[in-house]
Amino acid sequence: MLFKIGVLIYGYFAGALIQAGYWMGKFNKIDIRDYGSGNAGTTNVMRTLGKKAGIATYLLDAFKAVIADILIHFLIVPHTAIPEMLLFLYCGLGIVLGHNFPFYLKFKGGKGIAASSGVVISLMLFPKYCFMFTVFGIVFFALVARISRYVSLASLIGMAMFFVExxxxxxxxxxxxxxxxxxxxxxxVFALAALAFIRHRSNIVRLVQGTERKIGEKKN
Structure with a gap:
């Protein structure tokens, strides 16, 4: 239990301190949370600062989970009998919590989709069919985004399908x-999916009302 709590806390600080959207905004001399949707995630960065900034934000937020898990593989796994995947998942949960609720930003961070996708990507390190989590994630997200033109809907369906898979x-x-x-x-994994839905409450309301902003749509 000590190792599980330890990697959860380690994940939280990794997720909170590597708050890519916030630091990208600071690099451009703004607080990204004062613009657009008020969120420190990839989509708001892309809409506010452009595609390159958005892509950089996604990569940093996603791969902080992968890097954290690689460190666990070398530093923690040799010293415990706890399954490595379980440690990865505890760390991933911590990273998403830290990303969503960073202590030094008054617990106002992102919505956790990029960070969660990093958790999914890290599972590619395991044998058998675990690489399919990433493959299916890309396929579901791309198809839903292409058909609906809603990033939020694609993200939520992607997380729901990860749990089902x-x-x-x-x-x-x-x-x-x-x-x-x-x-x-x-x-x-259920908690990760639930967090995604909780953090997208306002998006879900707008989706139901038909007022959610579509990909490429200008803000009125």
């Missing part, structure tokens, strides 16, 4: 987790 993979025995470890892992 994790359930299926666990049932089929395709994950390096068993018994209570599998249950814990499933709960964490």
């Amino acid at each position: 994790f359930l299926i993979w666990g049932f089929l025995g395709w994950l390096p987790l068993n018994g209570t470890d599998l249950v814990e892992g499933t709960v964490i």
Whole structure:
């Protein structure tokens, strides 16, 4: 339990301190949270500062999870019998919490999609069919975004499908987790998906009302 709590806390600080959208705004002498949607995530950065800034923000926010997990692989895994994937997931949850609720920004950060995608990408390090989480994630996001032109809807469906896929993979025995470890892992993935929906509450309302901003649509 100590290692699980440790990597969760480690993930939180990694997610909070590497707050790419906020620092990208500071580099451009603004607080990104004072512009657009008021969010410190990739989409708002892209709409406010341009495509290059948005892509850089996504890459930094996503790969902070991958880098954190690689460090866990070398520094923590050799010293515990806890399954590596479970440690990755605890760390990932911490990263998303830190990204969404950074302590030094009055707990006002991003919405966690880029950070969550980094957690999904990090699972490619595991054998069998775990690489398919990333493949399906890209496919679902691209298709929904292409058809609906809503980034928020594509993000939410992508996270929901990640949870469904994790359930299926666990049932089929395709994950390096068993018994209570599998249950814990499933709960964490559910929490990641739930956080995405919670952080997108206002987007969901706008989607229902038909007022959500589409890709390429100018703000009125």
